[in-house]
Amino acid sequence: MLAYSGLGCLPPALLGALTAVWFAVADARDGDWATACLVAVPIALVFGLVNLVAAVACNRTEAPDQVPGSDETVWSSRHRAGGTPLQSFSPYFLAAAGLLLAGWTLQWVHWPVAVAGYGALTALYYALPYFRRRPPKAVTVAERGAFARARGWAFQDRLPSLTRRWKPGPLQRLSATPAEVLNAPPRAGLRAPFAVMSGTHEGVRFTVADAFEPEPFAPFPAWQHHHVTVCAVHLDAAFPSVRVALRGRRNRYALEIETLRPDFAEALVTEETVRAMLDTGTREWSVQGRDVLTVLRDQPDDPQDGGTGDDPADYDLDAVRAVERLAALVARLPAGLAPWAQEALPDLPLKG
Structure with a gap:
């Protein structure tokens, strides 16, 4: 098999x-x-x-x-x-x-000592990357917490449930046989989302969270993580999952759509939708339940890095701008999507 x-x-x-x-x-x-x-x-x-x-x-x-x-x-x-x-x-x-x-x-040595030593080395292999990520994680939590409180938005240091709610990696396709299950490539997911900020901005409900995402197909996934920021706009209805991306360079793009519901994707991704992606600069986004989200990748380990001159880059403000772009994109989506709306509407990640 x-x-x-x-x-x-x-x-x-x-x-x-x-x-x-x-x-x-x-x-x-x-x-x-x-x-x-x-x-x-x-x-x-x-x-x-x-x-x-x-x-x-x-x-x-x-x-x-x-x-x-x-x-x-x-x-x-x-x-x-x-x-x-x-x-x-x-x-x-x-x-x-x-x-x-x-x-x-x-x-x-006795075999229990050898086994314990091997177990300690294995645990160290997985523990060291975790401890390396703790300092930048603490800085991000402090910076975003202050940013959210200054605007009256809800904030939480960590929210593990977002791991189940958001899946930025490829959608999990259905497998028909045991062989397909065994031979399916692994799916990289978020690791312990943190610095979760949620609220209403210009009439749009949103949630922003940081996480560490394993590099797809990396040789040492425990060590090769990327700091990412997930920005989500919340809808008033839940829909089937679909991922849309424009791949290419300059003015030549290829449209990629991944979904388990091609009928919904056909109704969702129209010429106007693609134009909205180009106009808003949203190259990749997805619908997951009631969330429309995009992922800002290659975030710095230290949020105070970057910028020009003596002014550090404001990565929290960049996340808010990503929310604004998503809101503009959602406003231009087709109107006739009601047949695919689901009756059960999941709660928001944070009340804010």
């Missing part, structure tokens, strides 16, 4: 070769598994590097919105084994090297 795509067969082959090396060394040394573990550690690291180099060569592509003259590239999932892209096997090789190293120490 495991499907391969292109060089997706490379990581399983390398992991199989690593296992074969371990057994060969142990057999050649009359069952000396400790030496076999020690020999296999550098081999696991080399195999991991080979796999990553192959991924850089095959699974790196130009960004869809690349500006002419830039060298921005993104990871893709063209070459994968099952639902795991080639480069995302990198942590597997690190884990194998750590496990072999723990096995080598068993000749001096």
Whole structure:
């Protein structure tokens, strides 16, 4: 049931070769598994590097919105084994090297100590990025809290429920067979939304929140997160989910629409809608329930960075401007969308 795509067969082959090396060394040394573990550690690291180099060569592509003259590239999932892209096997090789190293120490320590050490290293791998994100997160919370209170808007330090409400990544398609479930690429979602600001601006109800979003198909997703700001305008009715984007450069664009309800998307995305996207500068947006949202990516770790001269950039004001653009876009959406409105209307994230 495991499907391969292109060089997706490379990581399983390398992991199989690593296992074969371990057994060969142990057999050649009359069952000396400790030496076999020690020999296999550098081999696991080399195999991991080979796999990553192959991924850089095959699974790196130009960004869809690349500006002419830039060298921005993104990871893709063209070459994968099952639902795991080639480069995302990198942590597997690190884990194998750590496990072999723990096995080598068993000749001096009891196995619970070795297991505890391996568990501590694994926990450290995931904990360090979390602690690295705490200082910029605290600065963002303080800055936005002051910004919201000065305008009489509701504010909350964190709101984990937004993780279930908003899904900025690709919509989850329905899978018909167990094989499709096993081989579907992973979906990146928001991590612990924070600095949540909600209120009414120029007659429009909105919510703004920051979060960390894993880089799609990244080799080390626990470490490769991007600071994003999600800006949402709330409707008076809930609708099926749809994502709309304009990809391209200069005056040449390709329209991308992703939805599980093509009939709704056809009624929603008209020529006037596309013109409204161009006029408001909204290149990507989505409808999710009663929320129309857009995501501001590549936010700084320190909200006081940026700007010109001695004036720091005001990223909270940028979020409000994004809300204004969304409101202008919503005002120009087609009027005949009532047949797709849902009766159950979810509550607002914050009362404000």
